[in-house]
Structures are given as C-alpha cells and as structure tokens.
Amino acid sequence: SLQRAFKIVTQAQNDLIKSTPQLDHALSNSAAQGLPSIAIAPAQGVSLSILCQLVQARHVLEIGTLGGYSTLFFANSVPGVKVTSIEYNPKHHAVAKENTTDATNVEIILGAALDVLPKLAAEGRKFDFVFIDADWDEQREYFDWAVKLTNKGKAIYVDNVVRQLTEAEADGSEKGRALIDHVRQDERVEATLIPTLSTHKVKTSELVDGYLLAVVK
C-alpha cells in the first residue's frame, strides 16, 4: 500500500541523514521557545544542500527564516558559501540569530520580504540559489524578485507548491495555480514541479507535497 511505501521511504531517508548537534539544537531551541514546527524536514535539508552543491552556490538567499533550521543546511552546503535570510517576525528572527551564532557566513535580515528584496536588488546583490519559504499571499512577487536577483544558470526553489495546488481543491484557494500560470509565462526561466513525500508529517493530507524548481536562463 501507499502507507507502507511511505514508511519504507521515511526509514531509508532517515538512515541517510547525518544530523549534527548544531542542527539538533536549532530544532530543540526553536520548540522550547514556542516557534511553530513548520521547518523543513531533515531529508529536505539534505536535498537543499545537495542542490546548492550542484549549482556551486556562493550566495544563497532564503525568504522565510523561522528558527534558521533550513538556513543551517545552506550555511554548511558549499565551502565559502554566504547565506542571506529574510524574516519579518522579530521573535523568529531572534531565535534564528541564536541558532546560527556559530555560523559566521549567515546574515539574517529582520524585515518583510517585499521591503528587503528591492533593497538587495538596489545594492546589486546576486544569488545562485533562492529558497522561497514564506507566506503565500505575495508568492508571485517573491518569484519575480528572485528571478531578478538570481545569476544566469542558477536556481530558484519554491517550497510547498504541490500542497498549495492540492489543497486548493479543498479550500477554493488558487494561489498554487496562480503561481504556475505566472511562472509559465516567464520566458526568463525553465521550471518544473518536483513532487515529494513529506514523510515526517503525520496527517495523510500532508504526505504528498513538492516544490517548484526553476533555472534562470
């Protein structure tokens, strides 16, 4: 059955994870300080790290820091990489700063993404991997800024797009579909959806998810 397959995949994915005290501490400290448990799964962190290595990322941009758990995977992905992460919730920002104190290559900016992204562009900043993992109301705007801020041949990763598409059927929200239509019309990128199994989730409806992966041409 599907459930059995999920269980086997979860086990094998977990077998491949090499956790570190730094990563474990980020999760336990975030939980202790009352942050929601909506960080990426450990196996997803490994995927993100591998993607950064494949694109040889020197500069990574993250939209949506929470407690800095995903940030740490980026910080440890490629030797010499620099990570810039944006978070608008002061509490999340403070916890993320704590969780990344020993990561000297991480900068966490306190501010709303749509305020910070134009500033990064005005400063002429460019990135090799952009991870979009914030709210969904402004997703198309984030994507447009990401395209402007990404070096040619490098990548943009939008998390949870599959769930936005599949949940739209339930709640009538069309945010996932709107993003797909938006990206489809963008001649500057080649993009696809990569479905994943969020095997760390318990609710069956949350088991199937996936991300949009785009390369800037």
Ligand code: SAM
């Ligand atoms: N990337 C994190 C991880 O995997 O460890 C999880 C990020 S969590 C799903 C989303 C975060 O985005 C929350 O901490 C939220 O406060 C932040 N956020 C939501 N909308 C934002 C915005 N417009 N600007 C900046 N941060 C935002």
